[in-house]
Amino acid sequence: AQSVTQLDSQVPVFEEAPVELRCNYSSSVSVYLFWYVQYPNQGLQLLLKYLSGSTLVKGINGFEAEFNKSQTSFHLRKPSVHISDTAEYFCAVTQGTSGTYKYIFGTGTRLKVLA
Amino acid sequence: DSGVTQTPKHLITATGQRVTLRCSPRSGDLSVYWYQQSLDQGLQFLIQYYNGEERAKGNILERFSAQQFPDLHSELNLSSLELGDSALYFCASSVDGIRTDTQYFGPGTRLTVL
Numbered sequence: 614a615q616s617v618t619q620l621d622s623q624v625p626v627f628e629e630a631p632v633e634l635r636c637n638y639s640s641s642v643s644v645y646l647f648w649y650v651q652y653p654n655q656g657l658q659l660l661l662k663y664l665s666g667s668t669l670v671k672g673i674n675g676f677e678a679e680f681n682k683s684q685t686s687f688h689l690r691k692p693s694v695h696i697s698d699t700a701e702y703f704c705a706v707t708q709g710t711s712g713t714y715k716y717i718f719g720t721g722t723r724l725k726v727l728a
Numbered sequence: 729d730s731g732v733t734q735t736p737k738h739l740i741t742a743t744g745q746r747v748t749l750r751c752s753p754r755s756g757d758l759s760v761y762w763y764q765q766s767l768d769q770g771l772q773f774l775i776q777y778y779n780g781e782e783r784a785k786g787n788i789l790e791r792f793s794a795q796q797f798p799d800l801h802s803e804l805n806l807s808s809l810e811l812g813d814s815a816l817y818f819c820a821s822s823v824d825g826i827r828t829d830t831q832y833f834g835p836g837t838r839l840t841v842l
Contacts, residue, residue, distance in 0.1 A: 645827050645828055649833075654835075655835060656730060656732070656818055656820075656833030656834050656835050656836055657771075657818070657820075657831075657833040658730070658833065659830045659831070659832075662828075662830065664828050703771060707827040714784055714826075714827045715773045715776065715784045715785075715786045716761075716773050716831070717773070718770060718771040718772075718773075719770075720770045721770065721771070
């Protein structure tokens, strides 16, 4: 079964500093990977997704992620964070076959941007 | 605003009771998903419907059931409620219900069981 590991439960970072949120997955088959963001008291919103092709994926709000098959990772990065990036970030992978699948979410990483 | 609506926003009830959570997907989306988010379990996939038919099942308890109606709205029924059912319940929708779809999440219903 596929699984997703987000090793960091909390990441504090100063405003305008770079940040990397780590995500590792386990799978023996091809995967589709997603990063979602959850702002306080809101639902989840897609940041970016990797389906195929270029391993560097660009998303909204200046975020990008790199798919690394050999390291089974899909880390999320932003070169310069803003206070408004304070939120919880979830990595997810789909499990199953097309037409009958489910998302497996990581436990989330709480990003706290400090002034 | 994702276009997915959920009602009610908050629900407070007692153990042993039954509640119904409602979700309206984005216009044009045929698939609906239900998730439970709690502090101890994280975000758990419960069930997916596509155009009225159940498509995938996750960690949904037997006390819980769901359905998707012809107008594509969905309801999640939770019965014999326990304290541990207190959580945020999200509905999401997508166009085709396939692996590559982006899911659009509603704002959630916060259920408190006393």
